Structure formats: C-alpha cells, structure tokens
Amino acid sequence: MTSAGAGRFAPSPSADLHIGNLRTAVLAWLFARSTGRRFLMRVEDLDDRTHADIADRQLADLAALGLSWDGPADRQTAHEQRYDAVVDTLNARGLLYECYCTRKDIAAAPRAPHAPEGAYPGTCRDLTQDEREARRQETQRPPALRLRTDTVECTVHDVLHGDYTGLVDDFVIRRGDGVPAYNLAVVVDDAASGVDQVVRGDDLLSSSPRQAYLARLLGHPEPVYAHVPLVLNSARARLAKRDGAVTLAEIGVPDALRQIADSLGYAAATVDGMLAEFDPQRLPRVPWVYRPR
Ligand code: GLU
Numbered sequence: 001m002t003s004a005g006a007g008r009f010a011p012s013p014s015a016d017l018h019i020g021n022l023r024t025a026v027l028a029w030l031f032a033r034s035t036g037r038r039f040l041m042r043v044e045d046l047d048d049r050t051h052a053d054i055a056d057r058q059l060a061d062l063a064a065l066g067l068s069w070d071g072p073a074d075r076q077t078a079h080e081q082r083y084d085a086v087v088d089t090l091n092a093r094g095l096l097y098e099c100y101c102t103r104k105d106i107a108a109a110p111r112a113p114h115a116p117e118g119a120y121p122g123t124c125r126d127l128t129q130d131e132r133e134a135r136r137q138e139t140q141r142p143p144a145l146r147l148r149t150d151t152v153e154c155t156v157h158d159v160l161h162g163d164y165t166g167l168v169d170d171f172v173i174r175r176g177d178g179v180p181a182y183n184l185a186v187v188v189d190d191a192a193s194g195v196d197q198v199v200r201g202d203d204l205l206s207s208s209p210r211q212a213y214l215a216r217l218l219g220h221p222e223p224v225y226a227h228v229p230l231v232l233n234s235a236r237a238r239l240a241k242r243d244g245a246v247t248l249a250e251i252g253v254p255d256a257l258r259q260i261a262d263s264l265g266y267a268a269a270t271v272d273g274m275l276a277e278f279d280p281q282r283l284p285r286v287p288w289v290y291r292p293r
Contacts, residue, residue, distance in 0.1 A: 005196030006070070007032025008040040009062070010186070013048045013055035018246035019290055020201070020231030020239045022065060023260045026271060027228050028199035029067045030278045040193055041073040044186075046179050049077055061248040065257060066271040074193065076185055083180035086188050086218065087145065087173060095217070096173060098143035099124040100135040119169040120146065145174040147214070154209035159226040159280055161202070166209030187211050191220040202227035203238075226280065229287045231263075236289065245292035255293065263288040 009028045011017060017025070032039040041062070043055045059073055090096050101109075101123050109121040125148070127135065136143070147170055155165040172181045180188075190198065198208075205227040212222050233243045241247065248256055258269045264284065266277045 004194070006038040006040050006194050007035075007197040007199060008042055008190070008193070008195050009067075009069075010042040010044050010189075010200070011055075011058050012044045013051040013058060015241055016054065016247045016249070017058050017061055018231075018239055018241055018243075019248075019251060019256060019259065020246075020288075022061065022248060022256060023231060023263065023288070024199070024201050024228055025062055025067060026065065026260055026274065027226075027264075027283075029271065030275055031197060031199045031226055031280065033275055034278050034280075035197065037197055038070040038194075039068070040071065040195060041069040042189060042193070043073055043075045044182075046076045046182075046185055064248060064253050074189070076189065079192075080180070082188055082192060083174075083185060086184065087180070089218075090147065090173065091145075095148050096145045097125060097127075097148060097170075098132060098136075099146045099170075099172070100139045100141075100143050115151070115169070116167055119151070119167060120171065122151075122170060125170060142176050142178065144172050144176045146170040147173050147217075149213065152213070154213040156208045156212045156222070156225055158205065158208070159224065160283065160285065161205060161227060164205060164208065166206055168210050168213045171210050183207060183210050183214060187214045187218065187220065190223060191215065191218065196221060196223045197226070198223045199226045199228060201230050203230055229284060232287045232289050234289060234291050236287075239290055243290075246290070251292075259290070259293070263290075 007028055009025045029039055045055060106120060109123050111121050149168045149170050151167060151169050153165050154168045155163050158164050171183055173184045174180055208225055215222055231239045233239050239246060245251060261269045261274055266274045268274050268277060
C-alpha cells in the first residue's frame with residue numbers, strides 16, 4: 001500500500017522517554033510504515049525551550065530501537081512565525097477573544113448544566129469594549145486568546161476507538177505568556193508537514209475533537225487517528241520515571257524491544273520483524289501493565 005501522507009511521533013522534551021513513550025513511538029512507526037506513509041519526527045519544544053539535551057537523548061533512544069524517520073527532526077521553536085500567522089488569520093476572521101481568567105477563576109465560575117468539567121464557562125466571551133479595558137487594567141497581565149466555538153460537538157473517527165464525540169469549548173489558542181497553545185501548534189504543524197495519520201497515547205483522545213474542529217476551520221484535511229492504550233505501573237497508575245527502570249538507559253535496547261514486542265503479542269523483537277507481524281485490528285485495547293523484569 002502506498003500513500004503520499006505521513007505519520008509522526010511528537011515527543012515533548014520534558015524528560016527522557018520511558019518504556020510507554022517508546023512503545024507509542026514504535027506503534028506510530030508501525031502504523032506509518034505499514035501504510036506506506038512517511039514517518040516524521042517533531043520535537044514539541046515550545047514549553048521546553050532549554051531542553052535540547054533531553055531532545056537529543058530522546059532522538060538517540062528512538063534511533064537505538066531501530067526507528068527511522070524521513071528528513072531531520074523538526075523543532076517547533078524553529079518556526080514560530082507559522083503559529084503567529086494562523087493566530088492573525090483567526091483574529092482577522094473575528095474568531096478570537098482575549099481571556100483574562102486564571103485557572104482559579106475558571107474553576108470557580110458557574111458552569112452551564114451540561115458543560116463538562118474543565119470546559120471554559122465563557123466568562124470573557126461577550127465583554128463590551130469598556131469591560132475588556134477594565135479587565136485589562138485589573139489583571140495587569142497579558143491575556144490569553146480563546147477561540148469562539150459556540151461550544152459545539154465534534155466527532156472524530158479513531159481506528160481503535162471508533163467514532164469519538166467531544167464537546168469543543170472556547171479553548172485557548174495562545175496562552176497569556178505568548179506561547180502558542182498545544183492544540184494550535186499540533187494542528188498547524190501536522191498540516192504544514194503533510195501529516196494525515198496521528199498515532200499517540202489515548203490520554204490525548206479527548207483533545208482530538210478540538211484539534212479536528214480547528215483543522216476544519218482552517219481548511220485542513222482531518223487526519224486518521226489511532227489513540228493507543230497507555231502503559232501503567234504495577235499499581236495501575238500512569239507509568240512515570242519515578243517508577244524506576246523505565247528508560248532505555250535503565251532497561252537496555254534488547255530487553256526494551258523484547259518487552260514491547262511481548263506486550264503487543266509479536267514473536268519478533270526487532271522493529272522490522274514487528275512490522276511484518278503488524279495488524280492494527282489485533283492490537284491490544286487495554287493498557288499494558290509494565291513490570292520491570
Ligand atoms: N507532545 C505531546 C506529548 O508528548 C504529543 C502530541 C501529539 O502527539 O499530538 O504528549
């Protein structure tokens with residue numbers, strides 16, 4: 001099967017990758033390569049600007065597993081004008097508004113009866129010009145920019161989860177500190193690099209309706225999604241570095257590949273061998289509980 005599209009892996013360089021992140025990367029590579037797609041690597045460093053050393057180790061670990069990607073790894077901080085241009089476009093279309101709320105304000109605001117936990121209550125949505133000016137003076141900090149969505153539902157199709165519907169609230173496009181929001185950066189970067197297949201951990205499934213909504217708004221085609229089960233520790237909590245023996249440096253390449261292959265039910269313990277056995281329909285649908293051997 002061939003395709004002009006691309007899949008990708010997009011690590012944030014906040015810490016060394018653990019076995020769960022490595023397994024997600026292997027799956028993203030398997031999904032891309034098994035469908036004839038290019039595989040792209042994107043370092044999501046907007047929040048971790050000073051962590052070039054961690055990013056380098058992450059890329060070295062991925063290469064050590066045998067993963068290959070097309071072209072050099074992209075870095076979000078290398079093209080910030082890209083996000084600014086989209087913010088300007090959305091602004092010119094009248095789709096953005098300034099938000100002066102803190103997290104605390106949002107948590108304390110009354111919510112509409114059926115609004116989900118954490119959904120923006122719309123406090124700054126319909127302020128008059130005078131009210132905005134007053135809020136600016138009061139808060140003394142630069143506002144975030146939110147997208148006016150009318151809080152619609154958006155349904156995405158996921159290879160593993162089927163149709164998934166989520167409410168799209170007025171989510172943040174640019175944070176108060178001026179950094180493009182994750183949801184904006186992902187959509188803009190995926191479109192700019194021709195990504196049409198998004199494989200990532202299923203903790204991000206609930207972000208996909210917002211991202212798909214924004215992609216449609218910007219006229220970008222919607223990618224194929226596959227949100228893969230997370231990896232848990234023996235207490236069935238999300239795996240973290242403090243669980244110990246979770247990074248490639250701690251586990252070693254052969255053992256890490258063997259454990260990833262076992263968790264997916266493959267005999268082969270190389271990525272090329274796993275590619276030959278890969279069948280997306282037969283992937284485990286439940287989290288993998290990782291126990292150091
Ligand atoms: N950078 C995000 C993370 O490391 C993943 C973003 C994505 O795959 O869309 O969790």
